[in-house]
Amino acid sequence: MGQEITASGESEALDTTFEAGCIFCSIARGSIPATVVRQTERTLTFRDIAPQAPAHLLVIPKTHAYANAAELAAGNPGLAAELLREAGVVATAEGLAEDGYRMVFNTGDYAGQTVFHVHLHVLGGDPLGRFGVPADAAAGE
Numbered sequence: 812m813g814q815e816i817t818a819s820g821e822s823e824a825l826d827t828t829f830e831a832g833c834i835f836c837s838i839a840r841g842s843i844p845a846t847v848v849r850q851t852e853r854t855l856t857f858r859d860i861a862p863q864a865p866a867h868l869l870v871i872p873k874t875h876a877y878a879n880a881a882e883l884a885a886g887n888p889g890l891a892a893e894l895l896r897e898a899g900v901v902a903t904a905e906g907l908a909e910d911g912y913r914m915v916f917n918t919g920d921y922a923g924q925t926v927f928h929v930h931l932h933v934l935g936g937d938p939l940g941r942f943g944v945p946a947d948a949a950a951g952e
């Protein structure tokens with residue numbers, strides 16, 4: 812267990828919660844390959860395997876402790892902030908910042924969440940399509 816110093820200066824034990832069968836836990840541990848572009852002690856950023864835009868990255872905490880953004884923000888706001896910060900850093904590094912990009916946390920079935928280990932999508936590289944279109948309407952377009 813490492814020690815993390817939070818923004819407030821308090822030390823916090825590094826959360827190493829892991830779930831067998833979770834694809835993102837396996838990527839975080841290096842037992843499943845991924846195109847990792849950046850990592851910190853608590854976060855990992857890698858390319859989405861099925862990109863929805865020219866640049867599509869996922870920023871995850873290494874811990875499995877939080878299924879979605881709301882749980883993460885309630886349980887560990889410092890780590891939530893670190894995910895957002897990492898998304899901004901990687902968006903700049905990928906050259907997305909000037910033209911703009913999108914950050915997305917899908918939460919639950921209606922949003923299409925498929926992996927229940929919180930992850931922040933970073934999408935950009937071209938103008939993005941409409942956002943929040945109901946699935947039925949999108950199918951008819």
Ligand code: AMP
Nearest residue numbers: 834845858859860861917923924925926
């Ligand atoms: P969500 O639908 O919000 O739960 O997003 C899960 C994302 O994980 C999807 O965009 C998938 O394409 C992506 N994904 C699933 N498996 C992998 C993998 N092995 N490597 C990289 N991305 C993955």
